[in-house]
Every structure is written in C-alpha cells, then in structure tokens.
Amino acid sequence: MISSTETLISVSGLCYRNPSSWFTRMFRSDFILKNITFSLNDGESLAIIGEERSGKSELISAIAGLITPTKGIILYNGQTYESNHQMRAQNFRMIFQDQETALNRKLRVIDILQIPLLINTDMAENERVERIYSTLNLVDLPDSIATRYPSELSYGQMKRVSFARALILNPKVILANKSISSFDPNLRAHICNMILRLQKERKISTIITTSDLEIARKISDKILVLCKGEVVEFGDTRKILNSSQNEITQRLLRNYNNEYRFKRDS
Amino acid sequence: MALLDIRNLTVKIKTSEGILTIVDKVSLTINPGKILALAGASGSGKSLVMQAIMMLRRDNVIYSADRFKLDDKDLLKLSSHQRRKIIGENISFIMQEPKRSLDPSLKIKTQIYEVMPKIKWYRFFTRIKNLIKNTKRQTAIALLHRSGIKDHSRILNSYPSQLSDVECQKVMIAMAVASEPKILLLDEPIVNLEIASRFQVLKLLDKYSKNDETSIIIISNDIASIYNFADEFAFMYAGQIVERGTREQIFKNPRHPYTASLIRSMMEMNNPDNAKKFIPVLTGKHPDYKHMPIGCRFGARCRYAKRRCNNMPEITMGKNSQYRCHFPLPDGALYSDD
Numbered sequence: 001m002i003s004s005t006e007t008l009i010s011v012s013g014l015c016y017r018n019p020s021s022w023f024t025r026m027f028r029s030d031f032i033l034k035n036i037t038f039s040l041n042d043g044e045s046l047a048i049i050g051e052e053r054s055g056k057s058e059l060i061s062a063i064a065g066l067i068t069p070t071k072g073i074i075l076y077n078g079q080t081y082e083s084n085h086q087m088r089a090q091n092f093r094m095i096f097q098d099q100e101t102a103l104n105r106k107l108r109v110i111d112i113l114q115i116p117l118l119i120n121t122d123m124a125e126n127e128r129v130e131r132i133y134s135t136l137n138l139v140d141l142p143d144s145i146a147t148r149y150p151s152e153l154s155y156g157q158m159k160r161v162s163f164a165r166a167l168i169l170n171p172k173v174i175l176a177n178k179s180i181s182s183f184d185p186n187l188r189a190h191i192c193n194m195i196l197r198l199q200k201e202r203k204i205s206t207i208i209t210t211s212d213l214e215i216a217r218k219i220s221d222k223i224l225v226l227c228k229g230e231v232v233e234f235g236d237t238r239k240i241l242n243s244s245q246n247e248i249t250q251r252l253l254r255n256y257n258n259e260y261r262f263k264r265d266s
Numbered sequence: 267m268a269l270l271d272i273r274n275l276t277v278k279i280k281t282s283e284g285i286l287t288i289v290d291k292v293s294l295t296i297n298p299g300k301i302l303a304l305a306g307a308s309g310s311g312k313s314l315v316m317q318a319i320m321m322l323r324r325d326n327v328i329y330s331a332d333r334f335k336l337d338d339k340d341l342l343k344l345s346s347h348q349r350r351k352i353i354g355e356n357i358s359f360i361m362q363e364p365k366r367s368l369d370p371s372l373k374i375k376t377q378i379y380e381v382m383p384k385i386k387w388y389r390f391f392t393r394i395k396n397l398i399k400n401t402k403r404q405t406a407i408a409l410l411h412r413s414g415i416k417d418h419s420r421i422l423n424s425y426p427s428q429l430s431d432v433e434c435q436k437v438m439i440a441m442a443v444a445s446e447p448k449i450l451l452l453d454e455p456i457v458n459l460e461i462a463s464r465f466q467v468l469k470l471l472d473k474y475s476k477n478d479e480t481s482i483i484i485i486s487n488d489i490a491s492i493y494n495f496a497d498e499f500a501f502m503y504a505g506q507i508v509e510r511g512t513r514e515q516i517f518k519n520p521r522h523p524y525t526a527s528l529i530r531s532m533m534e535m536n537n538p539d540n541a542k543k544f545i546p547v548l549t550g551k552h553p554d555y556k557h558m559p560i561g562c563r564f565g566a567r568c569r570y571a572k573r574r575c576n577n578m579p580e581i582t583m584g585k586n587s588q589y590r591c592h593f594p595l596p597d598g599a600l601y602s603d604d
Contacts (some may be wrong), residue, residue: 178458185529186527262517
C-alpha cells in the first residue's frame with residue numbers, strides 16, 4: 001500500500017475500456033488505458049501530454065470520477081472514491097474544455113456559483129453570497145458580474161467563471177481538460193498567472209491535459225507522457241522537456257518544435 | 267497585382283439597441299500563393315471579416331465596402347447571384363470546429379460527393395461513362411489522399427462522430443480544395459488539435475499554397491505555432507486592423523503597442539527560463555462595442571497614451587508595415603525593459 005500522509009493522488013494499475021456488449025468484449029479487448037500507475041505528492045501540479053487517442057481525457061475523467069475504471073484503484077488522500085465520496089467531491093473539481101457549453105446559459109453567474117455550495121454544504125444564504133464574492137475576487141472578476149448571464153460575458157470572463165465555480169468549495173486539486181489553449185497570447189498569460197497565483201497562495205494543485213507544452217512548462221512540476229494508453233514517462237517537467245531519452249517523448253517534442261514554430265534564437 | 271483587394275470593409279450588426287459597427291474600415295490585399303495570418307483578442311471581429319469576404323448572408327448583418335475586387339473583377343458592380351457564383355468558385359471557407367461544421371447525419375462519402383463539381387446534364391455520355399467507371403468515388407479517394415488520409419475506405423463510410431478531430435479537419439480541407447479555389451479561408455484550424463496533428467495540418471496547407479498557388483487567410487491566436495507558416499501578419503483590435511506587415515518586420519520591430527504586448531506575452535511564455543514565474547501582462551479590458559471610445563481604441567490600455575490619442579489615428583504606411591498609431595514604437599522597443 002502507498003502511504004497516505006504525503007500523497008495527494010495515487011493511481012495504481014488503472015485500466016479502462018469502453019463499456020460495450022459482451023460480444024465485442026470477447027473478440028476485441030482494446031483497453032483505452034492500460035495499467036497506469038503514478039502518484040502525486042501534496043502541492044505538486046501535473047500536466048498530462050500525449051498524442052491523439054492516447055487516453056488523456058479518459059485518464060483525467062477517471063481521476064475526476066466521471067468514468068468508472070474497469071480495473072485498478074485511485075486513492076485520493078489515501079481514500080477510495082466509494083469510501084469518502086463527499087471529500088472527493090469537495091477537493092477535486094473539474095473545469096471543462098468548452099467555456100460556452102460549460103455554463104448554463106439560463107442561469108445568472110451568482111446562481112451558477114451557488115449550485116456546488118447548495119449540493120455540498122449547508123451554508124446560510126449570506127455566507128454563500130460572501131463566499132461567492134470572495135471567489136470572484138480571487139479570479140480577478142468584478143462584483144458586477146454576479147448578476148449577469150453567461151451570454152453577456154467575454155470568453156476570458158466565462159473561463160474565469162468556470163474557474164470560480166471550481167474554486168468555490170476551496171478544493172485541493174483542480175482538474176482541467178485542454179482548457180487554456182484557444183486564447184490569444186495576452187489572455188493565455190493572464191490565466192497562467194492566475195493559476196500560478198492560486199498554486200502559490202492557496203496551495204492548490206492543478207492536473208491539466210494540454211497540447212501546448214509551453215503551458216505545461218509554465219504551470220506544472222510533473223509531466224506524464226502517455227502513448228496508446230500506457231505511461232511512457234513520468235517525472236520532473238524540466239528534466240523531461242529538456243533532456244528526455246525516451247523515443248516517444250522525443251518524437252512528441254520534435255513534432256512540437258516543428259519548422260513552423262517560433263524559435264527564440266531566430 | 268493583388269488577387270483579392272478589399273478597401274474599407276465595414277460590418278454592422280442590427281441589435282435591439284440600434285446598429286453597432288463591429289468591423290470598422292478594414293482593408294486587406296492578398297497576393298497569389300501568400301499566407302496572411304489574422305490575430306487578435308476574441309471578439310475583435312476576425313471571424314466577421316472572414317464571413318464578410320464570403321458574403322455569408324444573415325438577416326441582421328449589413329456589409330459595405332468601397333472596393334471589393336477578386337482577380338480584377340469588381341464584385342460590387344455585379345448582381346448578388348453573379349457575385350455568389352464567382353465567390354463560390356474561387357473562395358473556400360473552413361469554419362471553426364470541423365466536427366460541428368460537418369453534417370452529423372450524413373456519411374462522409376455523401377458530403378464529399380456533394381461538393382465535387384457537377385457534370386452538365388447534356389453531357390450524358392460522359393455521365394454514363396463515369397457511372398460505369400465509378401469516377402465519383404475515385405475522385406473522392408484522390409482528394410482524400412491529397413489531404414493526407416490513407417485509409418480512405420473507412421473514412422468514406424463513416425459518420426463525422428466516428429472520426430477524430432484531425433480526420434474531420436482533413437476531410438474539411440479535402441472538401442474545400444475540391445473546387446480548386448484561389449483563396450482558402452481558415453478560421454482557427456489548429457486549435458484543439460493534438461501536437462502532431464497541428465504539424466500535419468499546417469504542412470498540408472503549406473503544400474497547397476506552394477504547389478497550387480492558393481492564397482490562404484488564416485485566423486489563429488496561437489501566433490507561436492504559425493510563426494514560420496504565415497508570410498504576413500495582421501493584428502486586429504476592437505474591429506480595426508491596428509498593424510499589418512511582413513513577419514520579419516512585425517516580430518522584430520512592432521510599431522503598435524498592442525502588437526508589442528501580444529508578441530511580448532508570446533515570447534515570455536515560450537521562454538524556458540520563465541517556468542513557474544509570473545509574466546507581465548497587459549491590464550484592462552477590451553472596449554465594449556456599445557460604448558466605443560472616440561479616439562484611439564487602444565488608448566485606455568496603452569501606457570504611452572498622450573492627449574493626441576483622443577483623435578482617431580489614421581493608417582500610416584511604414585517601410586514593411588502599416589500601423590494605426592500616433593506614437594509608433596521605435597526600433598528595438600520590444601526588447602527594452604521598461
């Protein structure tokens with residue numbers, strides 16, 4: 001057993017395959033995730049990178065509890081998902097990829113942010129409102145935004161509202177699936193700064209999947225390289241991105257630093 | 267001679283609170299075989315410029331322009347039917363999110379056959395010959411091969427939901443080049459794609475622009491990824507093109523403070539020494555289209571703003587670039603620390 005005091009998340013022997021009929025299962029046993037084992041210490045941030053169909057989204061959804069793994073155990077602070085559902089729901093919050101569809105467009109921002117509080121806590125109304133405004137403050141949003149609808153917000157503001165919704169229960173870990181790309185360089189730098197500030201001030205860890213290695217380098221301590229559902233490499237970000245010996249990682253880096261990409265020395 | 271020449275393109279949108287001018291006097295020219303990249307904050311009107319070039323009709327949108335020439339034909343003098351014909355033959359548009367722009371209820375096969383050039387009804391001998399030889403399918407396969415798809419039989423017989431994002435994007439490119447267009451418009455083609463797929467898509471587009479002399483206008487906010495792909499860059503802010511120029515000029519000596527801030531953010535993000543460090547960023551927010559400032563639209567966020575910035579700056583022609591600023595930055599201002 002992995003000790004529980006220091007580890008934040010430990011995944012051991014995780015396998016996943018799409019739920020399908022017994023017939024397909026007998027003849028085609030294609031696992032999307034195969035025997036994934038890693039553990040993350042308290043206060044560390046992780047970036048999951050990999051090629052297409054390498055199972056990045058499945059891994060992060062399994063950690064978030066959105067899909068049930070076929071085999072294997074995920075321990076959150078040493079406890080399984082079943083044994084302490086409440087703790088997991090409060091400490092591991094997910095941010096979704098598409099900021100437009102992630103927010104319910106029929107609700108105002110204040111109502112969107114209230115839902116997790118209503119489900120997971122029994123706070124009085126004034127406490128809830130206080131918490132909502134302090135969280136909006138945390139993600140650099142003005143108070144006036146609380147009474148607006150998502151359709152009146154800009155993309156960056158929508159993204160911040162989804163961050164606020166994830167942060168409202170004071171979680172330990174934020175999981176984000178491909179959610180920082182597709183912004184212009186200024187906004188991208190803004191969001192990265194915000195994540196760094198949350199990591200430093202609130203001691204929040206982030207687990208992200210991304211295809212922008214510069215974001216991975218910027219905000220994470222550890223990197224997990226996946227290929228066809230298996231862990232290729234797991235270790236320190238700087239070490240892997242600067243001097244990896246693995247063939248698959250090298251190919252990934254070569255594809256990333258392709259001929260069209262901006263190079264600093266040119 | 268320019269292939270596409272647009273002068274003072276303006277796009278207005280009718281809303282419940284009156285008519286808003288979103289795109290304000292944008293001028294674009296593009297030469298055959300060149301690649302122009304449009305970048306800027308979300309909501310700065312990049313996608314609307316694309317839709318205006320395609321002249322996509324929507325009830326609440328009004329387009330106007332002083333000049334709109336495609337291949338030396340003045341499109342403004344033609345009737346809307348003729349104009350649509352010329353645009354349809356010469357320009358192809360690939361919209362954002364390939365998965366959503368393909369029809370989910372039809373097989374890829376059907377959708378590709380739909381865009382392939384039709385044979386006229388009176389050439390029925392050719393039609394019968396084609397039916398016997400199954401030319402339609404052969405052409406579709408050839409198109410897919412050119413766009414880098416190898417297992418054509420699986421792709422042709424599947425629905426968009428069964429394919430991955432890159433495959434959908436490649437199918438979209440194959441469909442767009444089926445009519446051999448002179449101009450290809452792309453709206454965020456590489457966002458949300460994986461690392462290797464981005465490279466593949468860019469390589470494919472580069473091949474088309476080099477071999478067939480197709481001009482490409484590409485919208486992308488990831489300016490680091492398309493740095494060596496585009497020949498020219500244009501940056502938009504609040505519905506105006508604030509700076510436009512060749513790659514060397516723009517990235518070495520940007521004149522407009524907004525361009526400089528974008529490039530600086532991009533460079534800081536790409537600096538490996540900056541891991542886990544805060545980056546200086548531009549403060550303030552994009553102006554609202556309902557209350558647009560009278561003078562320079564970037565004025566409220568610009569740290570070099572002076573009294574003269576209360577007047578709208580005109581476009582100044584520089585050596586290799588055009589910019590819209592009263593106080594252009596001097597050479598080397600990008601790398602000085604202040």
